[in-house]
Structure formats: C-alpha cells, structure tokens
Amino acid sequence: KQEVTQIPAALSVPEGENLVLNCSFTDSAIYNLQWFRQDPGKGLTSLLLIQSSQREQTSGRLNASLDKSSGRSTLYIAASQPGDSATYLCAVFSGGYQKVTFGIGTKLQVIP
Amino acid sequence: DGGITQSPKYLFRKEGQNVTLSCEQNLNHDAMYWYRQDPGQGLRLIYYSQIVNDFQKGDIAEGYSVSREKKESFPLTVTSAQKNPTAFYLCASSTYFGGAYEQYFGPGTRLTVT
Numbered sequence A: 001k002q003e004v005t006q007i008p009a010a011l012s013v014p015e016g017e018n019l020v021l022n023c024s025f026t027d028s029a030i031y032n033l034q035w036f037r038q039d040p041g042k043g044l045t046s047l048l049l050i051q052s053s054q055r056e057q058t059s060g061r062l063n064a065s066l067d068k069s070s071g072r073s074t075l076y077i078a079a080s081q082p083g084d085s086a087t088y089l090c091a092v093f094s095g096g097y098q099k100v101t102f103g104i105g106t107k108l109q110v111i112p
Numbered sequence B: 001d002g003g004i005t006q007s008p009k010y011l012f013r014k015e016g017q018n019v020t021l022s023c024e025q026n027l028n029h030d031a032m033y034w035y036r037q038d039p040g041q042g043l044r045l046i047y048y049s050q051i052v053n054d055f056q057k058g059d060i061a062e063g064y065s066v067s068r069e070k071k072e073s074f075p076l077t078v079t080s081a082q083k084n085p086t087a088f089y090l091c092a093s094s095t096y097f098g099g100a101y102e103q104y105f106g107p108g109t110r111l112t113v114t
Helices: none
Strands: A004-007 A010-014 A019-025 A032-038 A044-051 A056-059 A062-067 A072-077 A086-093 A100-102 A106-111 B004-007 B010-013 B019-025 B031-037 B044-051 B054-057 B064-066 B076-078 B087-097 B100-105 B109-113
Touching (some): A019 A086, A032 A062, A032 A072, A032 B100, A072 A086, A086 B100, B019 B031, B044 B064
Parallel strands (some): B010 B109
Antiparallel strands (some): A004 A019, A086 A100, A086 A106, B031 B044, B087 B100, B087 B109
C-alpha cells in the first residue's frame, strides 16, 4: 500500500527566504506526482505535475523535483512571499484512477 | 471558464437526516472523485467514477452513496448511517493525458451535522 509522508508538518519563514518542502513515498512504481496548494477552507489548486519519466518541473518561483528510485520529491519555493502562506500537499498516482495517495501536507507561513 | 463547482459551500443538518452534496464539472473529464478531509489527516477517497453509470467504492464508502447519470455531475449523499459526517468534502475530476493523471478540485463543501 502506497504511503506518502510530508516533512515538515509546519514551517515558518521570513519573507524572501528560499525554502524546500519534502514529500516521500513508499512505492516507487508511480505514474506521476502532483503538488497542490490549499488555502484555509478552500479546495486544492494544482501547482505542478511531474511525470515518472521527468526529473523536474518549473513554474515561476516554484520548482519540483522527482527522484522515483528513492521515493522522494521536493518542492522548492524561491523568494517566498506572504501570499505563499498555505498548506502544500503532494499526491502520488500509482496506477488506475483510484490509486491516488495524498500526504497530510506542510503548512507554510511566510512572515512579512 | 472550465472548472468544478460544488454547492453549497456550507451545509448544516440535524443528525439522522440524509443530505446531498452537489458536484458539477465542465472540463469534459471522464473520471470524478469524492474525498473527505479531516484535520490532521490526508484526503480520503469516498467514491470514484471512471465513466457515466459506473462508480466504485473508495476507502471510506460506508454511509455514503453516489450516482453518475451525467458526465458532468457526480452528487454525493451522506446518509444517516455515516457515523461521523461532519467534515470538509472535496469533489475532483481527472484526465489522463500523455501518460499522466492530473486532478482538478472543486472549492469544497463544509458539512456540519449536529
């Protein structure tokens, strides 16, 4: 059974700092991994999707990497801003429409 | 704009009553999902549907029911059999393209049962 762990559970940083969020998964046989952002009381917004054959994806100040063999993905946020404050979740797609496993998330606070 | 709508945003019910949460998508996606989110826990899959008139139980289907009569719609009924229905419910759809699955989420419905 796929298990997804996100570390740290919470993170507080000053504005402007670069930071890394971690996601690890136990079964390396994945189709792809997707990073989401969730604001309080809201739905999930897709940030980046990395296919199993890819090593990284970039969108603006965000960069996500994937090391399938070691079961790890990182989300790098450059020059953090208060507007980045949210919970970040990773989701691993292991095969089939039902095989999606989510981490609990990392709650990020960027202090002005 | 393409997307997923869920209504209502907040829902309050008395214990023992059934309640139906709405989910509509105009993304032309075949697959749709219902998740439940509780504090300190990851999203848990309630039901999913790959095509019209077909749906499968997820990890926590007990006390819930769904229908999929139209591609665009996937309503979730929380029945009185659900022991702890107060939670945040998220509807999602997904597409499979180029060897990857990508999920899209609605804004969620917060259900409170007293």
